[in-house]
Amino acid sequence: MERLIGRVSRVTGPVVYISDVSDAMMMELVHVGRDRIIGEVVKLDGSTAVIQVYESSVGLSPGDEVFGEGMPLSVELAPGLIGSIYDGIQRPLQALEAASGAFMDRGISAPAVSYEKEWSFTPSIEEGVEVIAGMILGEVPETSSVIHHIMVPLQIRGKATVLSIKPAGQYKISTVIAIIQDEQGQQHELTMVQRWSIRQPRPVERRLPLEVPLITGQRVIDTLFPLAKGGAVALPGPFGAGKTMTQHAVAKWCDADIIVYIGCGERGNEMTDVLNEFPHLIDPRTGKSLMERTILIANTSNMPVSAREASVYTGVTIAEYYRDMGYHVAIMADSTSRWAEAMRELSGRMEEMPAEEGFPAYLPTRIAAFYERAGMMQNLNHTQGSVTIIGAVSPPGGDFSEPVTQHTKRFVRAFWALDRSLAYARHFPSVSWIDSYSEYSPDLEPWWHEKMGEDFTKNRNIMVDLLLREEKLQQVVKLVGPDALPESQQFILEVCTMFKNAFLQQSAFDTVDQYSTLEKQAKMMYLLVLYWNNGRQAIRKGVHLSSIRQLEAVRALVRMKLTIANDQLALFDTMEQELIQAITKLEARNE
Structure with missing residues (x-):
């Protein structure tokens, strides 16, 4: 119930001070002034309070009334989230544009999901059944590839009995679909809509070990620096690194x-690219549009800075909601540096004591709390789901020693460091094979052995070892040139160059190369390791490196990522035979 909790006494940018506070709560959702600007109580001290508002505070003046909603800043969770684009506090941008044009009016709001659209609901349980929080009541086909499970709200404590439930049919999300009675005898009318505070993680039964990789189709990631489902990874890099x-x-x-x-504080054109591209891209698993499994949170650099701070919590709360249904959810946060900068600005406005580089002293705590919401979980309804977080970091000047990057490294187990020199050389993805790492690799090895065989891990280790050896040899090359090295060491440089160009480099614009199945990755890596093993044996027998380079079978290795599609794996076997025969002929001719 909305009520007057105080009046504005001072305005400092997005931070508003109110006096004569009565009956306010920490983190309470409030509306400020005549325009009903949305805000949140972030500090209470006796009869005064501090509010951070999520819109421009221009025009607010001392004496303006502040009304409390009696609940924390929350998101609406219901069918209709998939395919939507929201701002940082879950206002639907498409609906707001229709109401006020390209520039939103202050205080404007709209329901996050449509209350007029009817959905096809099918019950999953019957009357008289005992249920607990999180248990699935029924199903709604949200898109052609996502079934939305309607769950018992997590606010329900203990066991409850279903007194009635709607039969299969078309209903609005506000329709009462079930009535349950809890252990205290209180009845609850349940609809398809739930609300949940964005700053409170949704409860689970227990965490599960991370044993299954998130397959991205990007070879440098899947092969060298894999990410587990339920894991967290930092993606740092300077401006323009990709x-x-x-x-x-x-x-x-x-x-x-x-x-x-x-899209947390990044440029609006980047979110526009997603909006323009995703509806036309086909999901390789379902054959449907990618927007049928995507939710966009757009709080770009020209939007209020305080809403940027809330946007990551809005996104992760929605992700946890779908995780509770048993889905595997991946979060792209671009960029957590802008989120940290929003915290720095708000902290300064509230006159808090700054820490390193002006960031608030609680920066590590906030970063940890965000990444700890990732995980593979056993849900309360006994389904299993995961939230995987990929957080981009934008260190000024590419300096990885700055606070946001360093604190993020403490709370993630994978690090995809982007290299400026690779990006400027048009080598994408520009993930550095020297500075990057993944601590998930040992945990995922049993999965790789079961699905891809032991050769996959063995070949991967060979290539990683060669790349490290090549890095050391490059220091010598800078001093004396490559021709001063023996052919055995020149061959290491040759193989690593091929590995970088033929395997690690990947074109997002080529229809064959933009996505590689694990089977294709394994075949490509096997051929490169085969080239290494057979080539070095030939060099030991006196074959010159120049002769090996001129082989057509070797040139075909460089082109294989573009010439062999994911469903043409038999061609790799032909390439293998041709490569072996060609090198064998060289050895015989040399003898």
Whole structure:
């Protein structure tokens, strides 16, 4: 119930001070002034309070009334979320544009989901059944590829009995679809809509070990630096290194069921690219539009800075909701540096003591709380789901020693460091094979062995070792040149160059190369390792490296990523035979 809780005493940008506070609560949702600007109580001190508002505070003046909603800042969770685009506090941007044009009026709001559209509801339980929080009551086909499970709200405590439930039919989300009675005898009318505070993680039964990789179709990620479903990874890089492009590629092709893309403080044209591209891109798993499994949170650089701070919590709460249904959800947060900068500005406005580089002292706590909401979970309804977080970091000048990058490294187990020199050389994804790492690799090895065989991990280790050896040899090459090296070491440089160009480099614009199945990745890597093993044996027998380079079978290795599609794996066997025969002929001729 809305009520007057105080009046404005001072305005400092997005921070509003109110005096003579009565009956206010921490983190309470409020409306300020005649325009009903949305805000949130962030500090209470006796009869005064501090509010951060999520719109421009221009025009607010001392004496303006502040009304409390009696609940925290929350999101609406119901069918209709998939395919939507929201701002940082879950206002539907398409609906707001229709109401006020390209520039939103202050205080304007609209329901996050349509209350007029009817959905096809099918019950999953019967009257008289005992239920608990999170249990599935029925199903709604939200899109052609996503079934929305209507669950018992998590606010219900203990066991409850279903007194009545609607039969299969068409209903609005506000229709009462079930009535349940809890252990205290209180009855609850349940609709398809739930609300949940964005700053409170949704409860689960328990965490599960991370044993299954998130398959992205990007070879440098899947093979060298894999990410587990339920894991968290930092994606740092300087301006222009390809952070957004890498996140777009992962969002398009990864095997998550749901994508939540949070444009947190980045340029609006990047979100426009997503809106323009995703409806026309086909999901390789379902054959449907990618927007049928995507939710966009757009709080771009020209939107209020305080809403940027809330946007990541809005996104992760929606992700947890779908996780509770048993889905695997991937979050793209672009960029957490802009989120941290929003916290820095708000902290300064509230006159808090700054820490390193002006960031608030609680920055590590906030970063940890965000990434800890990732995980593979056993849900309360006994389904299993996961939230995977890919957080881009934009360190000024590409300096990875700055606070946001360093604190993020403490709370993630994978690090996809983007290299400026690779990006400027048009080598994408520009993930550095020297500075990047994944601590998930040992946990995922049993899965790789079961699905891809032991050779996959063995070949991967060979290539990683060669890349490290090549990095050391490059220091010598800078001093004396490559011709001063023996042919055995020159061959290491040759193989690593081929590995970079033929395997690690991947074109997002080529229909054959933009996505690689694990089977294709394994075949490509096997051929490159075969080239290494057979080539070095030939060099030991006196074959010159120049002769090996001129082989047509070797040139075909460089082109294989573009010439062999995911469904043409038999061609790799032909290439293998041709490569072996060609090198064997060289050895015989040399003898």
